[in-house]
Each structure stands twice: as C-alpha cells, then as structure tokens.
Amino acid sequence: MPVIYRSTLSSQLPFSQTSRQFTQFSLYHTKITFSSHSNFTRICCLKPSIMEKDAQLNPTILESTEEKYSAELDVAVKAVQMACSLSQRVQEGLISKANSLVQSKDDKSLVTIADWSVQATISWVLSESFGIKNVSIVAEEDVEALSKPEATVLLDSVVQTVNECLAEALQFGIKGPIRPLKKAEVLEAIRQCNSIGGPSGRFWVLDPVDGTLGFVRGDQYAVALALIEDGEVVLGVLGCPNYPLRKEWLSYHQRYYRIISKLTPPRSESWDKGFVLYARKGSGKSWMQPLLPQSMNLVELKSPRPVYVSLVEDPSLATFCEPVERANSSHSFTAGLAHSVGVSKEPLRVYSMVKYAAVARGDAEIFMKFAKSGYKEKIWDHAAGTVIIQEAGGVVTDAGGHPLNFSNGIYLEGLDRGIIACAGVQLHQKIIQAVDASWDSSCL
Ligand SMILES: Nc1ncnc2c1ncn2[C@@H]1O[C@H](COP(=O)(O)OS(=O)(=O)O)[C@@H](OP(=O)(O)O)[C@H]1O
Ligand SMILES: [Mg+2]
Numbered sequence: 001m002p003v004i005y006r007s008t009l010s011s012q013l014p015f016s017q018t019s020r021q022f023t024q025f026s027l028y029h030t031k032i033t034f035s036s037h038s039n040f041t042r043i044c045c046l047k048p049s050i051m052e053k054d055a056q057l058n059p060t061i062l063e064s065t066e067e068k069y070s071a072e073l074d075v076a077v078k079a080v081q082m083a084c085s086l087s088q089r090v091q092e093g094l095i096s097k098a099n100s101l102v103q104s105k106d107d108k109s110l111v112t113i114a115d116w117s118v119q120a121t122i123s124w125v126l127s128e129s130f131g132i133k134n135v136s137i138v139a140e141e142d143v144e145a146l147s148k149p150e151a152t153v154l155l156d157s158v159v160q161t162v163n164e165c166l167a168e169a170l171q172f173g174i175k176g177p178i179r180p181l182k183k184a185e186v187l188e189a190i191r192q193c194n195s196i197g198g199p200s201g202r203f204w205v206l207d208p209v210d211g212t213l214g215f216v217r218g219d220q221y222a223v224a225l226a227l228i229e230d231g232e233v234v235l236g237v238l239g240c241p242n243y244p245l246r247k248e249w250l251s252y253h254q255r256y257y258r259i260i261s262k263l264t265p266p267r268s269e270s271w272d273k274g275f276v277l278y279a280r281k282g283s284g285k286s287w288m289q290p291l292l293p294q295s296m297n298l299v300e301l302k303s304p305r306p307v308y309v310s311l312v313e314d315p316s317l318a319t320f321c322e323p324v325e326r327a328n329s330s331h332s333f334t335a336g337l338a339h340s341v342g343v344s345k346e347p348l349r350v351y352s353m354v355k356y357a358a359v360a361r362g363d364a365e366i367f368m369k370f371a372k373s374g375y376k377e378k379i380w381d382h383a384a385g386t387v388i389i390q391e392a393g394g395v396v397t398d399a400g401g402h403p404l405n406f407s408n409g410i411y412l413e414g415l416d417r418g419i420i421a422c423a424g425v426q427l428h429q430k431i432i433q434a435v436d437a438s439w440d441s442s443c444l
C-alpha cells in the first residue's frame with residue numbers, strides 16, 4: 001500500500017516524501033537500500049557523506065493515499081477518456097474537411113469546437129458526479145465567442161459534439177444525461193468553469209485541448225485535468241490521443257498522423273496510439289491506461305501500467321523537448337543551455353503537454369520552456385503534467401529551482417524565468433546552473 005512517510009532525515013535527503021522517491025534516490029546513489037516493515041521504515045546507507053549510519057525513519061504515517069481522492073481520480077480518468085474520444089473525432093473531421101470551425105481568439109490564439117466541447121463535457125461529468133455545488137473549475141475557455149448571434153453554427157456544432165460524446169458515456173462507466181443537453185445547458189457547463197483558483201480549498205484545473213495549434217494541424221495535443229487542494233496539485237490526468245507507439249514517431253509531426261491513419265483505422269487496437277496518464281500526489285506512481293477503443297467497454301480495457309522517468313543521467317545521452325513555436329519558448333536560449341551541459345541530440349519539438357508525458361514515460365529526459373518576458377504561464381498548461389512527472393520520479397521546477405506555484409490564481413505567479421522538468425536531479429541541477437551562467441547575456 002502506498003504510504004507517505006515523513007523522514008526525520010529529510011534535510012539530508014533530496015527526496016523525502018514517498019517510497020517511490022526513496023527508490024529513485026537509491027537509483028542515483030546505489031548505496032541506499034530501502035525496506036518497509038509493518039510499522040517502521042529503515043534506510044541503510046553506505047555513503048557516509050549522506051548519512052553516518054543506518055537510520056530509522058519517523059514511523060509516523062501521515063496519510064494513506066490509497067483511499068483519498070480515489071473517487072475523484074476514477075471520474076477524472078473516465079472524463080478524460082471521453083474527451084479524448086470526442087477530440088479524436090473532431091480532429092479527424094477537421095483534417096478531412098479543412099473545416100471552418102476553428103476560430104481566432106482576441107489574443108490571436110486558436111480555439112475549436114473541440115476546446116469548447118471538451119470543456120462542456122468534462123464540466124458536466126464532474127458536476128453530475130460530485131454535485132454542482134461541490135465542483136469548482138478553472139479552465140481555459142469561455143463562452144463569449146460562442147454566445148454571439150453570428151456563432152449559431154458554431155454553437156450548434158458544439159452542442160451536437162457534446163451530445164454525441166455524452167450519449168456514449170455509459171461505455172466509459174459514466175451515467176449520461178437522460179436526454180440530450182440543450183444549448184443553454186451546454187453554455188452553462190462551459191460558463192461554470194469560471195473559478196479563479198487560489199490558495200485554499202479544492203478546485204479542478206482544465207485545459208480542454210492543450211496544443212490547439214498541434215490539434216488543428218493534425219498533430220499532437222493533450223487533454224489536461226488536475227485537481228488542486230490548498231494550493232497543491234493532488235491529481236493529474238493527461239490524455240494524449242496521438243502519442244505514438246514508437247517514440248521516434250513523435251518527431252514526425254503531421255506526417256505521422258497522416259501515415260498512421262492510413263495504415264490503421266484510428267482506435268482499432270489498444271496501445272497502438274494514444275493513452276491517458278494519471279497520478280495522485282504522494283502515491284509514488286504514475287499510470288498509463290490505453291485509450292478506450294470504440295465498441296469496447298471499460299471492463300474489457302487492458303489494465304493500466306506504471307510509467308517511470310528515464311534513468312539516463314549522462315547529458316550526451318539525454319533528449320530534451322520544448323515547444324514547437326519559437327514564439328512560445330526561446331529555441332536559441334535552450335540550444336545554448338543544451339550545448340553548455342553537453343546535450344548533443346536534436347531537440348524534440350512537440351506541441352502541448354505531450355512533452356510532460358514524454359518525460360514521465362522515459363521517452364525524453366528534459367523539458368524546458370522559456371517564454372518571452374511579460375508572458376505569464378497559466379496553471380492549466382502545467383498542473384497535470386507536473387504531478388505526473390513528479391510521481392513518475394522526476395523533478396519539475398522553475399529556472400530558480402523552486403516548485404511551481406499553483407496557489408495564486410490562474411497564473412503561475414512568481415515563476416522564475418522558465419520551467420525545467422527533468423528525469424533526475426543531476427540533470428536538473430546542471431540545467432539550473434547553466435541557466436544562471438547564461439541568463440545575463442541572454443536577450444530574454
Ligand atoms: N506567447 C506565448 N508564450 C508561451 N506560451 C504561450 C504563449 N501563447 C500561448 N501560450 C501557451 O502555450 C500553450 C501551448 O504550448 P506548447 O508547448 O504546445 O507550444 S507549441 O505550440 O508547441 O509551440 C498554449 O496552450 P493552448 O492554448 O491550450 O494550446 C498556451 O496556453
Ligand atoms: Mg488556447
């Protein structure tokens with residue numbers, strides 16, 4: 001049973017919260033053995049510089065994580081499975097018809113019927129499952145553009161897409177509505193995601209389609225849902241419908257989607273393309289579940305399996321990933337960092353939080369994002385990915401080495417320069433040092 005232990009030696013350990021993290025620590029130092037007994041945990045350390053002698057941990061069991069949030073996680077995974085199915089269908093339509101149901105927002109970014117439809121669907125499922133009064137959601141999209149008189153066709157498409165998805169809810173283990181939702185109900189479900197987050201209480205964070213640019217280009221995108229309680233991300237669920245079976249295909253971009261969709265009918269088999277990753281804070285594990293193929297129901301789905309970050313520590317063997325668009329992150333700055341720490345492989349440029357998935361699954365060792373000065377990162381672009389990488393054994397901080405702050409509204413307030421996620425502490429430290437060494441001479 002995963003149990004959180006608080007170590008009396010926490011000041012001496014880089015990781016001190018979970019058994020998985022101890023195991024991770026042991027992998028770096030290979031001199032620690034970890035054993036757990038019924039009421040105490042013992043660490044045997046053969047490296048005197050870390051610990052003088054065998055040591056016992058404080059046996060206080062802070063909390064059994066098995067039960068907490070299990071209902072929320074169950075519903076969240078099912079809701080993201082539904083959202084992946086919905087967005088796959090919309091993406092297939094967009095690509096085959098060069099559809100006009102893509103809009104530009106005021107900030108010139110894109111929004112599609114999938115963004116609104118996923119937001120409405122997940123909002124509806126959460127409210128139905130936990131009661132509308134108990135659900136507070138921070139999410140990316142609003143109803144402004146959809147509510148305009150000239151947006152009737154757009155709204156009709158969203159309503160139809162939501163209802164098609166909810167009609168299949170039972171297949172995903174969710175009770176659907178007794179009749180199709182009306183326009184006003186769909187708008188209300190989207191509008192209800194108007195929480196502004198904050199330091200206390202519980203709220204969900206949703207990016208219905210992360211990487212909308214990748215989505216409209218037939219490429220990678222993600223559906224990201226997280227639960228935050230008292231400022232901490234406690235659950236993360238990340239649907240990656242186009243994540244390929246072979247990691248090398250991640251860099252094929254749209255070509256991959258076109259080739260694969262010709263070779264195999266979409267959603268024909270488990271594990272051929274796409275999955276949902278999820279993690280619960282403190283559990284020490286991140287899990288991967290295949291997407292639910294059409295015509296299969298939940299009980300037939302293959303069991304989830306755990307994922308772990310890569311054990312590669314040597315920068316020359318490491319792969320780093322970053323946003324595709326230069327406008328979203330400085331490619332030249334990260335190229336300089338990579339060079340200075342000895343990363344020689346080509347960067348893996350992929351849309352969306354699929355980059356977090358790549359690190360969590362061990363397909364890449366580093367993710368870096370350095371947005372232009374003045375841009376404020378939103379919590380929904382990072383919450384789910386952060387907890388999933390951490391529980392898979394990795395490290396996620398800002399460029400000053402501080403944890404990301406999800407407790408201050410919709411932005412990652414106080415973010416120091418950029419975001420650095422790594423499979424291991426050593427790579428992470430090297431990059432943080434490289435940022436410090438080169439920041440003043442950068443133009444960021
Ligand atoms: N100027 C600027 N700088 C940095 N980041 C920005 C910027 N503008 C937008 N965004 C946010 O980036 C999200 C997409 O990030 P990606 O990593 O997918 O970028 S990229 O498309 O691969 O370049 C994207 O998420 P989605 O809108 O959900 O796609 C935005 O929240
Ligand atoms: Mg967007």
Ligand SMILES: [Mg+2]
Pocket residue numbers: 207209210211380381
């Ligand atoms: Mg996003």
Ligand SMILES: [Mg+2]
Pocket residue numbers: 115140207208209210211212
């Ligand atoms: Mg989005």
